[in-house]
Amino acid sequence: DIKDLARTRQVKRSGRERSGIPQIALAGYTNAGKSTLMNALTGAGALVADQPFATLDPTTRRLTLPGGRRVTLSDTVGFVRKLPHDLVEAFKSTLDEVSRADLVLHVANAAAPDVGEQISAVREVLDEIGAGLIPEVLVLNKWDLLADEHERERLLRRYTDAVPVTAVTGEGTEALAERVSEALPRPPVEVTLLVPYDKPEVVPLLYRRAEVLSTEDRDDGTLVRARVGEAELSVVEPFLVRPARRGVRSS
Helix, strand or coil: CHHHHHHHHHHHHHHHHHHCCCEEEEEEECCCCHHHHHHHHHCCCCCCCCCCCCCCCCCEEEEECCCCCEEEEEECCCECCCCCHHHHHHCHHHHHHHHCCCEEEEEEECCCCCHHHHHHHHHHHHHHCCCCCCCEEEEEECHHHCCCHHHHHHHHHHCCCCEECECCCCECHHHHHHHHHHHCCCCCEEEEEEECCCCCCHHHHHHHHCEEEEEEEECCEEEEEEEECHHHHHHHHHHEEEEEEECCCCC
8 A cells, every 4th residue: 555655654764864864765767777776785685576666665775885874775666758647646655765865876777778768757757756956876777788889888978977887796886886975965064153143044044954953042143053064064154153063963
């Protein structure tokens, strides 16, 4: 039952979000090899099936990246071209894993004759579910099945940041893990800020784009403790009263 799956996923997702561990979602056209790649990266026993919508209940596993950073990796439903709106609604709870991710691993079947169209179709669905701006790493899977060297070169010229892999053998997965580590947004940092009263726009901005831990009105401004991302840090840097501490979480 899709509703039961949605409730289960929501409980699990809330726990992951509270843990502060970055979330990576595997997305891709159906039969691109997402579940096989999931198994290759994590050793998880995800269902592997050569049919549309084989993965409805996203399997989530933990993965330790080069450098020791821990992440969660979620396998999701395979996309198809021109996914009907009612189907998008039916599978919205499964697609939520993608829209809430910190990074999307977009898995494509490099050997498919219409691989370019499939990549475009997946990106259209990502836009439709509000995930179009999430950082993406494109994975050209089934690289071993693409024997034509000219076609390989053409794909790598067209998708210059793509990582070629053969998930079934594990070839290329080490390079992929390195790329994922580089592409993930850096962890939020805890900062203490003194925002003067003549900058009334700053505190509301923090509430919208950061995690405000505490505020205190003082004679010279508002003292704010918050956890901010890399983009927000550059905005609030003039108001820092204590050096940023990366990766620190509130108790």
